[in-house]
Amino acid sequence: MAGPALSAQCRNHSHGFHWSPGLGRRNICPHENKELSKEKETLPLVEDASNCDIVKATQYGIFERCKELVEAGYDVRQPDKENVSLLHWAAINNRLDLVKFYISKGAVVDQLGGDLNSTPLHWAVRQGHLPMVILLLQCGADPSRIDGEGFSSIHLAVLFQHMPVIAYLLSKGQSIDMTDLNGQTPLMLSAHKVLGSEPTGFLLRFHPSLNVVDKVEQNTPLHWAVVAGNTNAVEKLLDAGSSLDIRNIKGETPLDLAQQSRNRLIIHMLTAEAKIRAKKNFRLFRWLQKCELFLLLVLSVITMWVVGYIMDLNSDSWLLKGSLLVVVLFVTTLFPRFLLEYRSLTYLPAIILLSSIFWMLVTWFILFLPDLAGTFFQVPFFLSVIGLLYFFYKTWGTDPGYIKSSEEERKMNIITLAESGCLDFRTFCTSCLIKKPLRSMHCHVCNSCVARFDQHCLWTGRCIGFGNHHYYIFFLFFLIVVCDWMLYGTFLYWSNHCATTYKQDGVWTYVTQIASCSPWLVYIFFLVSFHASWASFLILNQLFQIAFLGLTAHERSSLLKQSKHMKHPFSLRKTPYNHGFTQNLADFFQCRCFGLFKPSAVDWTTQQTVLLHPAKEKVLRSV
DSSP, X not given: OOOSSOOTTGGGOTTSOOOBOOSSSXXXXXXXXXTHHHHOOOOOOOSOGGGOOHHHHHHHTOHHHHHHHHXXXXXXXXXXTTSOOHHHHHHHTTOHHHHHHXXXXXXXXXXXXXXXXXXXXXXHHHHTOHHHHHHHHHTTOOTTOOOTTSOOHHHHHHHTTOHHHHHHHHHTXXXXXXXXTXXXXXXXXXXXXXXXXXXXXXXXXXOOOSSOOOSSSOOOHHHHHHHHTOHHHHHHHHHHTOOSOOOOTTSOOHHHHHXXXXXXHHHHHHHHHHHHHHHTTSHHHHHHXXXXXXXXXXXXXXXXXXXXXXXXXXXOXXXXXXXXXXXXXXXXXXXHHHHSOGXXXXXXXXXXXXXXXXXXXXXXXXXXXXXXXXXXXXXXXXXXXXXXXXXXXXXXXXXXXBOOOOHHHHHHHHHHHHHTTOOOTTTEETTTTEEOOTTOEEETTTTEEETTOOEEEXXXXXXXXXXXXXXXXXXXXXXXXXXXXXXXXXXXXXXXXXXXXXXXXXXXXXXXHHHHHOHHHHHHHHXXXXXXXXXXXXXXXXXXXXXXXXXXXXXXXXXXXXXXXXXXXXXXXXXXXXXXXXXXXXXHHTOOTTTTOOOOOOOTTTOOSOOOOHHHHHHHHHO
């Protein structure tokens, strides 16, 4: 426990609360003053600083009074009646100037004190005072010192979930696998004591040992997560590759512990993971994993053909056709479920799109080409298909702007940001351990930060960002063109091969006749209409955002959400990224138009601040 003057009730709750550091008064335990958090009143000021003793002056941060008493002969190493030094009180209240002053006057930076025999660094860590932690470490504080409860600084930071402090301590060289008095690592402590996905997920990004055991129970972090019923931590540890076979001192595996506690969800998670890992031992499964995207594409192509074939049957029984379709769809869902990983299923929309394009081409060659032989319409269609496939490949294969850095660079960035007071977790990505550049966003599907993030596109299976956004626009354009050609070919085929017309027979007769004339073509018609609909909606939305707003889809949605909670909604047009219709397009496509425009080239993978556009800067300079 950080404070020395706590009630007996509080001494039994050392991990159950956070103290609120006083801005001008000593820290008060919530069990001693339960109404303090409800009142939210301004803390009283000291009426006469000249009458304060040095402990009270330290708590209030009255530097001149403290300096006066020290120069008058007060020993800064002398503890008060609760065995707490002045450095402890300055640390818990985040009095940076007093800490520097006391250390210059001979204060012991690692002096032990309080009920838990803690150092000032322990007190600062418990409170989450990152500037104080930085200062004490710079003054020689030892983060590996163990307090009265057996915890080092990194263990306390984990218990109280102070992510910036954890990041800084680990970046400064604190071992991620350091053990406390019971032999528990920070990862074990997080899995056991802190319910939720963090800080377990955060610690895993520093590559801790997953299968190390503690001294007492010989449990791994996964054992401790199961004991605590921490499903989020169990999921994170399984994804990281924790062993399922290690036994503790009683010979129990994590699954044994889950069965004892009768936690059905964790039992299911462990048994499912065990089955997946068992499958990976088979050569066939490993081969399927290597070829899973190709196999999924083949399965999609075959399934689409089977669906079209069933619809094209001569049977007039729609009940029979519907039953066959249900059977086909049920059978095809078994393959991805048992043989493919979940991550591969994120590519399913893109694979369906490619399968659709394949059958569009087959339909064009078999049904439409005889009617269009010798006409001009063949050339633009095939050019459109080539453009579609090319820009799909460029969208899928081009780096969208992933922010890359080495492990050493990440640690140096954390240290630099923390010591400059800029380690703000609103702009610092806790997944990639980097300061996010301007307009970037972490994609949880790709598990990476993307520069000028727009969206994670289901239809391409890739993020859309700084590197491939313009390719994405051309992909949508050519997809719409191909779909339009297919719709033209469809209506042309119906007019040439079906014995009915809309003008003569009306809507219902016309629809039933074309359906019986070529059910396969009706199937392709709905498929093409579907792809044309979403592509048209997306490209119109994208061009509006790019040309009129200068924003990405993510930025637009974020600003709209913010606007709903504001009393005075702002205009999306008034952003630093909107430079006017023509200039926005020139900047996005990097188009000079023979010198008519001067596009601004910004590397959004490194840009941290808003830059004034060169055109606006030139105007301001002239003024």
